[in-house]
Amino acid sequence: MMADALLSLSGVHTHIGPYHILQGVDLKVPEGGVTVLLGRNGAGKTTTLRTIMGLWTASKGDIRFDDHVITRLATPEISRRGIALVPEDMGIFTDLTVAENMILAAASGPMDAKRLSWIKELFPPIGTFWNSSAGTLSGGQKQMLSVARAIIEPRRLILIDEPTKGLAPAIIKAMTDALRELKETDTTILLVEQNFAMASSIGDTVAVMDDGRIIHSGSMKELAGNAALQEKLMGLSLEAHQ
């Protein structure tokens, strides 16, 4: 069971300044497929992703990726091991063009033409606005660009923080389709998502957070089919977000 986890957090604590945000997170992300991280606002989902990426450093506990401890590695090192982050605020370089954003995202060399055309198929606006300033893109287009940057090079694991936040239903569907296709390419995805319909349609395993801890983890099928469990784990948050 331990062996097939691509990423595992055990007893991870994260402090931000004087605040004790993560209070012992235990999380396993199996290789391949989509793991969804659920939880109400302020539960610590974003902090978990940022801690994995090394943007915050865990004060206690271990983060293992591919059987190596990465807890105290610097962010660029973690990136080079094959983890990409699509942050909650998308992290678009608005002063640069779409093309320049993509060029920088391909950190290990020139972009692979085949991969790029695949991405342009997944997200047509990337091609349409190739030479436009990224600052002029709409929110949904920025979100696509942010995911596109994360996958321009093959990655082992992609951390995606609420890719559907504030998007129209049609774009949510497009994003879901793209993630589903990404899943087919042997990329493991750790997805933070408040939209349970979306999350349950794409997720294989699920973890639910509250107050800086994981309070439930298991298969998505089990949770999606068990209304009482949903109610118990996140009753309030589901109502608030649907």
Place this chain on the structure above:
Amino acid sequence: MSEAAIKPRIEKIPLKEQIFQKLPVFLVPMLALAGLIAIGNPSSWLTLTVAGLAMGMMIFIMASGLTVVFGLMDVINFGHGAFVAVGAFVGFTVLAWLAGWTASPSVMLNLAAVLIAILAAMLITGLLGLAFERVIVMPVYGEHLKQILVTMGGLIVAQQMIYVVWGPDELHISRPQALQGSFVIGEAAIEKYRLVAVAIGLVLFVAMRHILKKTKIGLLVRAGVENGEMVEALGYRIRRLFLIVFMTGSALAGLGGVMWGLYQETITAHMGSEIMVLVFIVVIIGGLGSVEGCFIGAMLVGLLANYTAFLAPKVALISTIALMVVILMWRPQGLYPVVKAK
């Protein structure tokens, strides 16, 4: 993916806003025109304008590194003036060694001597920048108050080092033959050296813009100014990028020091801290972190200083500060505010 989802929609920037964004570019010709009206005599105006642009270019060269360092890592470096002074002293020392070349009537030898002096100054100040960043700046990332104190301390140490190496007296040197004298156009006398300074400044500005817009390292610097965390998450070591920028900025300050020294023909250990007042004004006017804004700000300061020195010498000192106040009232973030994610 459904067609409806991807309907191309892109916000057009309204024309009014576009003009507003471009506005600062016109400030320089506007100021030059105002100068012409106020001065009246076209040949005096031409002389003063070239002098002003030359001064502006030298300030730009010294300020450009400082502004990028601030933009990229939010580091306030009050020690930047040390590189100016050290650059000038190194340059003068090299020129003194090459006195045979600088006194020679051969233009080539003259220019070769200046070039070697500049390269030596840039090399030494670049390396000094390396040490300065590692020893003084690195321990105080993210702490502005400490940065101010510690970099000021670094400046004082550097000045004392100059006393130790070169002694307490000011140094004099005359410009090489080829850079002395003036071209006379009509009634206007234009010093050759000022034209050279304008040319070097322009070339540097164009090169810097090219690097920032067209090369990967330039894109990284611009991306890092906006969102350093994301640059790191993409796999780049921003500290290393910053070190390169810091060393380049220090070397440019050294270049500015040599050029300023040749302009004044006299240098002192505290020349750096004196000129830093103008440099900081320019960086603030331009919008902290913006190279374009820094360039325009430097031209404005250079022109205004020369015009007012001619028209009303008594207010020359406060004119640049007045300029800063006026510009900040118009645009509180400077001419070209830099986008920051946080």
